[in-house]
Amino acid sequence: MTPSLYDRLGASAGIAKLVDKLVELHLANPVVKQRFLPYLESPERVGEIKRHSCAFLAMGTGGPAEYAGRSMPDTHRGMNISDAEYMAVIDDILAAARACGLGDDVQKDLLSIAWSLKGDIVRQ
Numbered sequence: 001m002t003p004s005l006y007d008r009l010g011a012s013a014g015i016a017k018l019v020d021k022l023v024e025l026h027l028a029n030p031v032v033k034q035r036f037l038p039y040l041e042s043p044e045r046v047g048e049i050k051r052h053s054c055a056f057l058a059m060g061t062g063g064p065a066e067y068a069g070r071s072m073p074d075t076h077r078g079m080n081i082s083d084a085e086y087m088a089v090i091d092d093i094l095a096a097a098r099a100c101g102l103g104d105d106v107q108k109d110l111l112s113i114a115w116s117l118k119g120d121i122v123r124q
């Protein structure tokens with residue numbers, strides 16, 4: 001039996017590393033960095049967003065976590081996120097996975113989760 005995506009991501013420690021890398025890449029990505037730079041002024045909010053993102057990913061990949069953050073449409077409502085921004089975030093997800101040494105199978109599974117959420121996030 002194939003291990004769950006949660007286990008292939010390296011369980012909670014692997015997911016925390018992936019989310020840290022992802023935030024680092026978003027802050028350097030010219031297409032989306034303006035969305036995230038203002039949060040650097042509230043480090044406690046950055047910590048909360050990271051915790052929520054870890055729980056969201058753990059919950060969606062077969063892990064034990066309970067996600068206590070807002071729904072994806074509620075989180076991204078009013079941001080008017082474009083297709084180009086969505087693609088940039090997907091590029092960062094795959095680059096973060098590669099930087100964390102995660103293999104092609106994991107990248108493919110992350111990509112399909114990301115695509116399945118597109119309608120909840122773009123132009124909400």
Ligand code: HEM
Pocket residue numbers: 032035036048049052053056069070075076081085086089113114115117121
């Ligand atoms: C697969 C795509 C995406 C997923 C799974 C995702 C997931 C999340 C999650 C779990 C949070 C934390 C929610 C909370 O703390 O309550 C969040 C926050 C956020 N996301 Fe996304 N997101 C995605 C795409 C995007 C895109 C394309 C953008 C814009 C370029 C974006 C911008 C933001 C911002 C600015 C926040 C902070 C919102 C706030 O708390 O004020 N996200 N996202």
